[in-house]
Amino acid sequence: MLNLDRVGALCAVAQTGSVAAAARLLHVTPSGVSQQLAKLEREMGTALLEPAGRGLRLTPAGELLARRGVELLSHASGIAAEIAAMRSEVVGPIRFGAFVTASRVVLPSAVRSLLSRYPVHVTVTEAETEVTLKSVARRRIDIGVVDSWESAPIDIPVDLQSRPIHRDTADVALAVDHPLAQASTVPLSALATTPWVAWGAGAAFHDWLVRTLRRQGFEPRVDFEASDVSTHLAFAAAGLAAALVSRLAVDEPPAGVVLRPTEPRLHRDIYAVWRADNAGPAIRAGIDAVEEAFASTAQ
Template sequence: MLGLDRIRALCAVADHGSIAAAARVLHVTPSGVSQQLAKLEKEVGVPLLVQVGRGIQLTPAGRLLAHRGDEILSLMAQAQSEVASLDRDVSGELVISAVVSAGRVVIPEAIAQLRQLHPALSVNFVADDTDDIIPAVVRRDVDLALVEGFATMPRHLPDDIVYTRIHDDVVDIALPKDHPLAGNDVIELAQVTDLPWATWRTGEVFHTWLLHTLRSRGVNPRIKYEVPEFAAQLEFVARGLAVALVPRLARVWVPDDVALIPVHPRLQREIYTVRRKDNDRPSVRAGMEVLTGIFDAIAGSPAP
């Protein structure tokens, strides 16, 4: 019988391209991964890996077994979820991840509620970018996550992921208080052309979305300040150096010298929960219920 640990090691090598990378993901030593793979090759009786230069490559048999291994691991995870569902107590460990702005505002409240409602549940959290969170969910490193998306930038998602829209986060424009348009009730993006922009770094999702959005509305932005944090971008705005687009979930603290004004037509990003289809444990459902309640309260509160 093939051992699950050996199957898991092969799948990790297939997903990450090397024994060293697989070892990091599995939290074992590279020699441990190599030993598992050697045992697996002995069990199946055919080579699964071949040396190519300084790296390795899966043989046809290795690719086939890795594909079937993903299915086996998914079935095992589903079975564990179904067995756990028979127990009415929410316990064990729940690993949550989220984009930074949602993590700062929502996740602390969610964890506090989960601890109060389910004392036997241990919750761990890590903040990350959407592009890194989704692969972590696929690898089963994360059970439940909050990620961002934009209707104008559709994202390809793996088939084994459940992606549920949970909140629409309005995006406003941040202007220096002494800007001529700072007293407006609403602003057209085409009106703002006199100052450079502060936004996230090139290649990050929000940076790409800002460029796409502004150019679609006739603005060719001068992005002079690439700052990977909305709070820091607001400091550039407060000093009259830039303008910025800031989601309302990210507005933990706003400097006195900054005016935040709605944009017409309205801008928004979508917040989604993400989990694997085969991970429907009671702890994941409890996390979903708490997050849904928090976002429902945010949606029902007056706009800041």
């Protein structure tokens, strides 16, 4: 394996005509150049320099190596420049993971923005927050978009970095003829005998709803389970159940449904998470694009 510093010393001698002049060119001592040349000859197994009067001249092998060495050094310098550019430019793949609502409402806009600005390839994997955190830690994705409800906070691993990028609020969805439909704020405790529609048992959103309502002093009766917010709203519109729906997931409720703030208020913080050893320009640009997309939903 050729050592580039030693090849550079030989090229400097070929360019300047002497060890002393090569040392001045390289800003090292003449003995340092001589040591590099001696090591290079041992590596190559042949003489590269030979006496010529009071000076030195390159042997045929030395001339070949010096000539090719200039090309080699130029090529290595180009590679270093490309790598430096990668550190300062937004290039390469960006792999996102996100919970369902973010994947549907926010990620399309963020991805479109990234593709319009940079030469990147973007992928998105939809999964619950716990799965996304594991995928980031295991290097399957680069940026995770995860949610953490105040009543059921997530535990972000210490080896991941995070940045809060949005705060969301949940409202209660009720039929327009529900006794509390016209209230400015609906106490959750007033819905103790009301059936609920929620995600399926075992899903993070289901567990959050049950935990939240238990804190209001009652065990919720989840009679209907569905994995789509529009279905939740349909059951609410039919007067069959109440639902907790995030504002991020619903811009305008369908006919027959009202959305009312709750007491207590229900908030979740949304974070971007990434590995500390994977925080280059592309990752920063991806996080910024997602934060911008969230901000546009709040306008």
